[in-house]
Amino acid sequence: MLDLAVVGGGPGGYVAAIKAAQAGLKVALIERDRLGGVCLNWGCIPSKNLIHQAKLVSQLDDLVAIGAATSTGGVDYTLMQEKSRDVVEQLTTGIRGLMKKNQVVVHEASASLVTPTELALSNGERVSARNIILATGSSPTALSDFPVDEQVVLTSTGILAQKHLPKRLAIVGAGAIGCEFAYIMSKLGVDVSLFEAQDHVLPLEDRDISKALADYFESTGVTVAVGSTVSPSSITTKGVALSVSHQGKSSQQNFDQVLVVVGRKPNSADLGLEAVGVAIEASGHIKTNASGQTSVANVYAIGDVTNSPALAHVAIYEAELVIDRILGKGELAPLDSSLVPAAIYCEPQVASVGVTEQEARDSGRDIKVVKFSLSGAGKSIAVGQPFGFVKLITDKATDELVGAHIIGKDASEMINQLVLAKTAELLPVDIASSIYAHPTISESIAEAARAVIDRPIHS
């Protein structure tokens, strides 16, 4: 009998397998598709590569605009796609190497629980282990109106797989994924319309940030329709006609393709959960306690299949928590969602940690809010990216940093400073008293902190 079997080889699953193996446990990892999971194969990683390439195109366009370069004559999307798949290939190979190095046995199959210590694999094999971690992730949520064929009606997986660009693309859902594709596709010359049912894009983010991003998108030619409802009036192999209801007006709009990105649902079916008594919530998420244990003591669940924020870095932290628990160590604190950053990689980037201004006010907290425009940092002007701001929300009584929100160039890199500050419980005075390298865009964070303690300089 093994010490541990991990079902699912995404960022949570493979990290759990490696960490357990490093501690001397005998470990098997079962993956039905490809190591690395959605994040590496059909999510974060290939999209980040496409974003990078889109940004290069956009930078070339900037040079053309000032006459410093001649027209590039368009892009070859097929080659761009190949490049993004190369990146994926390189990283999955890396994970395979790590599995081998740590002597984790990898099974290419799907699995379901037969008993709390035994899994039946789709290839007929059986795996027995004292502890089992379910890390099966999530899949795109489908809308019944939009039958997915990955040709005309696409999920994020389909759009990352296709080798040609549409002329007109509708994106339904302006969450992180919708906004990232709106950026990529519009930069590559696609005519993009972004539809969101809620009254602002990035519904989980601070309202100021959402508004700034929507305004920016519109200034770059993306049509943004918040508070809108859409349904297909006809879908053919050539395209889709959408009935759009927006600001009290109805219209019919034609697109080559529609990308449906309205959230993700947990992959908790067909795991044999009922058979062994692992409880799930009405939403399908597996119920767990603060250390990842399910209702069956030796069965754990981590990542998107549970109710915690569907982010790779959350799954990785949970993997470490569960392995600590199995090993009987207790170095990590339970996941505190107020310390989990979110990052959206469109241009301008959006990143945040902690609560939004709205949430802070709704909770009745007495807060102070400061904003510092990135245009106040010399570097932002120098590199021609002055758009955006840093917004800090602090508790009036204690100065505790309760929320931090950034929109602008490299926001996803800058947010980590504030995650560190918030996790270490630093106060604005600590940040304001630090010496930041000059010129950097990060100086905006120090400036914002200075504003919190009423010592602003560049504002």
Add this chain to the structure above:
Amino acid sequence: MSTDYVMPKLAMAMNEGTVAEWLVSDGDFVQRGELLLTVETEKTAYEVEAPDSGFFRILVGAGETRDCGTVLGVFYESVEALTAPNADSQSQTPSAPAADTPPRDTNATVSAGRDTVPDKATAAQNNVVTSSVPVTTGRLKASPLAKRMAKDAGLDLHRMTGTGPGGRIVKRDVEAQLRSQPHIRPQSIGATANQEDVLATIPITGMRHAIASRLIESLQTTAQLSSFWESNLSRLLEVRRQLVAKEEELGTRISVNAMLVKAMIYGIRRVPIANSCVVDDQIRIHRDVHVGVAVSVPGSTEYDSGLLVPVLRHADKLGLAELDLAMKALVQKAKDGACTADDFTGSTITFSTTAGLAPPGHRSTPVLNLPNAMLVGPSTPKDKPWAVEGEIKIQTVLPVSVTFDHRALDGDPAVRFMNAMHEAIENPNLLLL
């Protein structure tokens, strides 16, 4: 190596608690910060977090009641220790040889890199999370936020156990300490060697800081005006004597204070703006009367005092006996340190008496209790010659001082309120209304 888990002291007035439910199973590995058990007191139920990590042995079953500080369970570092034949609470096996306990993993210990001196007196006093809270004498590891919060609350970080990375004291540790000890005594009492003439040093932190900052804010942001008058108390005292004779039937010995609050409510009926607050550039005149009652409580030393203003809700809906009982219960609760934040919010007018403490006939200029626009401050009555129906008689006379916010009330409504209250004190029949 094991750590005892004792019945925590969750409120200043708590002496014992009942284990309502264990939220972990016997033998479970419990992670620091996870919910461990539900403790019930006479007043409320608390969900309590685990202060430590380890394999947990339950020693006291659900439904059992124990004094604060009594061992309820033990955290063990390993399964082996948990299942060892003699595994038991440290406090129950004091003779266990030290050599039997292996050194703790330096990454995991709370006191890594620090000199610690067990301080039994502190442990008994604190009773916070473990049976022995060490006093740190070496370098202190605490987050800037924890330091700020501890300073504001007057807590001594050296007497706290850190649960952050590497034993660092973090926000949740300070919060846990605040929950367990709402009114901690500052540690720096007493003269230091080179300051022999200083009887005591009282840091302006915690309650003292709250009093200081609120009163300064009151004086600096309002237009305060104080006024005085005297009322003949003789008839009210006669009515009270009759009510006191009925003490058994009424279930309480009616106090003069309760009758004065009634008179104040009569005044509010006649002049509603006396029952108002100034908030966000608005004067809010309230229909319901929630009386902030100033209560003197012990300070951090024998020399100073503390002041709390808990709120007597819906005073206008209470009959005289109910009002008297409710006010006495509220004052006792405040003195017991059992009030919660909710008890201190929402007053619409303030009642602050110095009767019995101040010399007879005493007057003052009380400072407004924000955001209330009116404060009524009666003091100690005085027997003096008084004209009664054209004759000079010796009467008991009550001095009353009020302070009001001139932003909300001008002289006209303010003096009409005072006059109505005066009328009700001198004609206690009006208190029946």
